[in-house]
Structures are given as structure tokens and as C-alpha cells.
Amino acid sequence: MQTDETRRIIVDQTAAADETVYMRYKTLKEVNKAKLTSYLERLVELQQVEEELADDLEVRRKKHAEAMNEAIEALGDAVTCSFCGKKRDEVKHMVSAPSGACICDECVSLCRDIFAGRADGRNE
Numbered sequence: 432m433q434t435d436e437t438r439r440i441i442v443d444q445t446a447a448a449d450e451t452v453y454m455r456y457k458t459l460k461e462v463n464k465a466k467l468t469s470y471l472e473r474l475v476e477l478q479q480v481e482e483e484l485a486d487d488l489e490v491r492r493k494k495h496a497e498a499m500n501e502a503i504e505a506l507g508d509a510v511t512c513s514f515c516g517k518k519r520d521e522v523k524h525m526v527s528a529p530s531g532a533c534i535c536d537e538c539v540s541l542c543r544d545i546f547a548g549r550a551d552g553r554n555e
């Protein structure tokens with residue numbers, strides 16, 4: 432709802448933003464001033480809504496990021512090498528298969544030795 436107060440504020444804001452625009456505004460017919468003012472008023476309303484939504488979105492993004500971090504942490508703890516049972520933070524690298532099986536860099540290295548005939552496959 433447009434009041435004289437909001438009208439005055441909008442015109443003042445416009446004048447502050449650009450004096451040339453304000454001078455042109457002053458030359459308009461009253462009916463067109465009213466149209467322009469209600470347009471500007473709607474624009475200000477939309478900007479306020481936009482700011483509220485941006486704030487809300489920022490809060491949601493932070494919440495989602497926190498939830499994701501917790502989930503990733505939980506998953507990180509659950510991931511262990513399917514061969515030696517070591518946790519992700521106990522080895523340098525861990526590769527996971529689409530099936531959910533995982534293998535650590537140490538077991539990959541042992542496999543390499545086995546294939547090359549340098550080890551018998553028993554973990555020391």
C-alpha cells in the first residue's frame with residue numbers, strides 16, 4: 432500500500448541515487464509521477480524480498496554444509512580397507528569400488544609385490 436511517506440522515501444532515494452533522474456522525474460505529469468512512484472515502490476518491495484531470500488538461502492546453505500560435513504565425517508570413519516581393515520585416516524590413500532569394497536595403498540603395494548612374485552600374500 433502506497434502512502435505519502437513511502438512515496439517521499441522512494442523519491443528521496445531516487446534523487447540520492449541520480450540527480451539527473453530526479454530532475455527528469457520532476458518534469459513528469461502528476462499521473463505519470465504516481466505510476467513511476469508505484470513502480471519504484473514495487474521495485475523496493477521486491478529488493479527487500481530478494482534480500483530476505485538471500486539471507487534465508489545463506490542460512491540454509493550453512494546448515495546443509497554442516498550436515499554434509501557431519502555425514503562425510505561419519506562416512507570417513509566407516510570406510511575401512513576391505514583387505515587389511517585399516518581406517519581411512521590410518522593409510523595414505525584409499526580407493527573405493529562401486530560395490531563398496533575399498534583397498535588401501537599398502538594393500539595395493541602388497542598386491543603388486545605378490546603379482547611380481549616378491550611376496551606370498553600373507554600380511555606381516
Ligand SMILES: [Zn+2]
Pocket residue numbers: 512513514515516517534535536537538539
Ligand atoms: Zn589395506
